[in-house]
Structures are given as C-alpha cells and as structure tokens.
Amino acid sequence: xxxxxxxxxxxxxxxxxxxxxxxxxxxxxxxxxLPDNYSEYEVREGxxxxxxxxxxxxxxxxKRVRDCLLDVSEPQPGxxxxxxxxxxxxxxxxxxxxxxxxxxxxxxxxxxxNGIGGFFERTFAPAGLKRIHEELLAKLDxxxxx
Numbered sequence: 155x156x157x158x159x160x161x162x163x164x165x166x167x168x169x170x171x172x173x174x175x176x177x178x179x180x181x182x183x184x185x186x187x188l189p190d191n192y193s194e195y196e197v198r199e200g201x202x203x204x205x206x207x208x209x210x211x212x213x214x215x216x217k218r219v220r221d222c223l224l225d226v227s228e229p230q231p232g233x234x235x236x237x238x239x240x241x242x243x244x245x246x247x248x249x250x251x252x253x254x255x256x257x258x259x260x261x262x263x264x265x266x267x268n269g270i271g272g273f274f275e276r277t278f279a280p281a282g283l284k285r286i287h288e289e290l291l292a293k294l295d296x297x298x299x300x
Contacts, residue, residue, distance in 0.1 A: 156265070157263055157264070157265060158263065158264055158265075158279055158280060159261065159262070159263045159280060160261070160262045160263075160279065160280040160281075160282075160283035160284045160287065161259070161260070161261050161262075161280075161284065162259075162260045162284045162287035162288045162291060163257060163258065163259045163260070163291075164257065164258055164288070164291040164292070164294075164295060165255065165256070165257045166251070166255065166256045166257065166258065166295055166298065166299075167254075167255055167299075168255070168256055168298055168299070169251070169252075169253050169254065169256065170232070170249060170250065170251030170252060170253070170255075170256040172256075172298065173249050173251065173256045173258060173294075173298065174231075174232055174249045174256075176294060176297070176298055177234060177247050177249055177258065177294070178202055178203035178228075178234060179201075179202055180197050180200070180201050180202065180206045180208050180226070181197050181201030181202065182201075183294070183297060183298075184208075185197070186297060187290055187293040187294045187297050188210070188290060188293075189286055189289040189290055189293065191212055191213050191214065191286050191289075192210045192211070192212055192213075193210065193211045193213065194209065194210055194211045195208070195209070195210045196208070196209045196210070198223075200226070203226065203228050203234065204226055204227050204228035204234075205226065206225075206226040207223070207224065207225055207226070208223075208224050208226065208236075209221075209222065209223050209224070210222055210224075212286075214279065214282055214283060214286070215282065220238075220240075220241065220243065221240055222238045222240060222241070222243065223238065223239045223240055224236040224237060224238050224239070224245075225237045225239065232248060232249045232250060233246065233247065233248050233249075234246070234247040235247075241264060242263075242264045242265040243262065243263075243264045244262070244263050244264070245260060245261070245262040246260070246261045246262075247259075247260055248261075258291055258294070260287045260290075260291070262283055262287070
C-alpha cells in the first residue's frame with residue numbers, strides 16, 4: 155500500500171480562537187460550510203471538538219463515494235484529527251494564529267491502492283480532494299466574515 159496525501163491551507167483575517175471554535179463546531183458551522191461533495195451529514199455523538207462522532211458520504215469523483223464514520227480527537231489545542239472507522243482516511247485540521255489573523259491547514263492521508271490503480275489514485279486524488287477542502291475553507295471564511 156502507498157500513502158496518499160492531500161493538503162489545503164487558507165489564511166483568515168479573523169482571531170484564531172474564533173476560527174478554532176468554528177472548525178470544532180460539528181453540530182453547527184461545519185455542517186453549514188460543506189461543499190456539495192458531502193451528503194448524509196449527521197452528528198452521532200458530541201458535536202463540539204474531541205469526542206464527536208460524525209458521519210457523511212464524500213463523493214470525490216462521479217464514481218468514487220466514501221461512506222465515512224469519523225471519530226474526532228484533539229491531540230493538542232488547535233488540532234483536530236478525524237479518523238474514519240471505515241477506512242484508513244485521516245484528516246488533520248490545524249488552526250494557528252493570533253488575535254488578528256489565523257490560518258487553517260487541512261491534511262488528509264490514506265493508504266492508496268497498489269499497481270496502475272494506485273498510480274492514478276496518487277496522481278489525481280490529492281488534487282481533487284485539495285479542491286474540495288479549498289471550497290470548504292472558502293465557505294468557512296465567507297460564513298465567519300459575514
């Protein structure tokens with residue numbers, strides 16, 4: 155197996171604590187800023203930060219849909235980790251900054267396929283998932299800036 159990684163980042167002209175709170179708000183803000191690639195969004199436990207269990211379907215391509223059931227942990231302040239129970243998919247959200255500005259970095263990794271299928275997955279999947287994350291971050295920025 156080969157690890158595949160997609161990375162997206164965005165700067166916000168907002169206080170870091172406000173952005174951290176929004177990223178950790180699965181029962182409110184997060185569900186409101188998801189791009190159309192997400193469906194069947196449901197908070198099953200918790201709803202804010204660590205201890206949350208959230209479900210969604212992620213349609214990465216026309217034919218590729220992942221049914222995700224994620225456990226959320228917070229290994230350190232400003233970092234949320236979403237671990238999928240149904241696959242090797244792990245997404246880490248890191249929010250850094252000051253009282254005036256912040257940045258959000260989203261890193262998703264998973265174990266990709268081997269062979270020719272794995273080659274295409276490693277080549278094209280990171281760019282597609284990066285676009286999805288960038289759209290989510292843009293919607294988050296618009297929501298928080300309004």
